[in-house]
Amino acid sequence: MELDRRKFLRVCGATAGTLMLPRGLVYAGTQPELPPGAGMLCDLTRCIGCGYCQRACCEWNQLNPSEASATAKELDCGLSAELWTFPELREIEEDGKQFRVFVKRQCMHCLEPACVSACPVGALSRLENGAVTYDESKCIGCRYCMVACPYSVPKFEWDERLPRIRKCTFCADRQAQGMEPACSAACPTGTLTFGKRDELIAEAKARIQADPANYVSHIYGQDELGGSSWLYLSPVPFEKLGFPEFKTEPVTGLSEAVATYGTAGVAASVAAMLGGFYWLNHRKSEPELQEPASKGEGAEQ
Ligand code: SF4
Ligand code: SF4
Numbered sequence: 377m378e379l380d381r382r383k384f385l386r387v388c389g390a391t392a393g394t395l396m397l398p399r400g401l402v403y404a405g406t407q408p409e410l411p412p413g414a415g416m417l418c419d420l421t422r423c424i425g426c427g428y429c430q431r432a433c434c435e436w437n438q439l440n441p442s443e444a445s446a447t448a449k450e451l452d453c454g455l456s457a458e459l460w461t462f463p464e465l466r467e468i469e470e471d472g473k474q475f476r477v478f479v480k481r482q483c484m485h486c487l488e489p490a491c492v493s494a495c496p497v498g499a500l501s502r503l504e505n506g507a508v509t510y511d512e513s514k515c516i517g518c519r520y521c522m523v524a525c526p527y528s529v530p531k532f533e534w535d536e537r538l539p540r541i542r543k544c545t546f547c548a549d550r551q552a553q554g555m556e557p558a559c560s561a562a563c564p565t566g567t568l569t570f571g572k573r574d575e576l577i578a579e580a581k582a583r584i585q586a587d588p589a590n591y592v593s594h595i596y597g598q599d600e601l602g603g604s605s606w607l608y609l610s611p612v613p614f615e616k617l618g619f620p621e622f623k624t625e626p627v628t629g630l631s632e633a634v635a636t637y638g639t640a641g642v643a644a645s646v647a648a649m650l651g652g653f654y655w656l657n658h659r660k661s662e663p664e665l666q667e668p669a670s671k672g673e674g675a676e677q
């Protein structure tokens with residue numbers, strides 16, 4: 377079904393109570409130059425929580441988390457529109473031993489991303505190199521990607537007049553110029569290794585085999601929800617660090633998102649979305665009523 381953009385914007389306004397229009401491009405695709413199948417191995421046994429990755433990310437992406445970070449901790453995964461990554465401290469006990477583990481959070485860049493499946497206008501897409509990127513010129517502000525993401529990653533610029541969805545881009549712009557992501561380039565401890573995903577999985581298995589006392593025998597992101605470009609090694613079970621326990625099948629849409637990790641809020645959002653599509657279809661089957669376009673509507677055509 378080809379959606380009329382102006383009608384769809386009205387539907388979103390009716391169902392979610394929000395109508396947002398895009399402003400220029402943040403990232404224009406550079407897919408042809410990107411190396412395929414890229415990945416990042418994040419070895420949590422090596423992270424010291426220095427925050428160099430966070431600072432490099434903010435600098436490269438011109439983010440200003442000074443105010444956003446104050447509220448970021450109150451959000452579900454600590455990320456915000458102005459903070460795309462940070463090392464979160466987890467202090468836990470495992471087998472009678474105390475562990476202080478810093479967990480670098482960011483978009484996982486899923487191989488079969490639910491955010492991409494849920495977006496009704498193709499504003500999110502997965503590039504050949506594995507980066508899941510965002511085109512704000514297509515975004516209608518419905519925020520279905522936020523509902524669908526199993527890791528609660530995409531954030532919304534709530535305070536902006538023309539808000540965008542914001543999240544880690546896997547530094548696709550840097551990769552297109554032959555550079556590794558800013559965070560891995562800045563990490564002083566070798567926590568972050570950028571490379572080809574299949575080679576990183578082999579490297580991760582080798583580290584576990586060489587030092588089984590210091591690693592759990594699990595590469596998070598290898599198989600979860602179909603796998604992700606970001607992979608993790610850990611000294612303690614991942615669930616103790618707040619990593620969700622997922623099956624290997626991907627989540628390919630909002631309704632599946634509800635079935636897999638649904639909450640009342642998610643269900644309400646999906647109901648609103650489905651109601652919006654019903655309303656749109658219903659409207660399309662009725663004789664077209666000619667309404668004069670408002671000044672604002674005409675301006676966005
Ligand atoms: S972690 Fe969320 S935002 Fe990132 S690619 Fe996966 S579904 Fe999309
Ligand atoms: S890959 Fe780039 S955008 Fe993503 S966390 Fe690292 S520096 Fe930030």
Ligand code: SF4
Nearest residue numbers: 423424426427429563
């Ligand atoms: S720069 Fe490396 S060691 Fe420092 S917090 Fe980030 S991932 Fe951890």
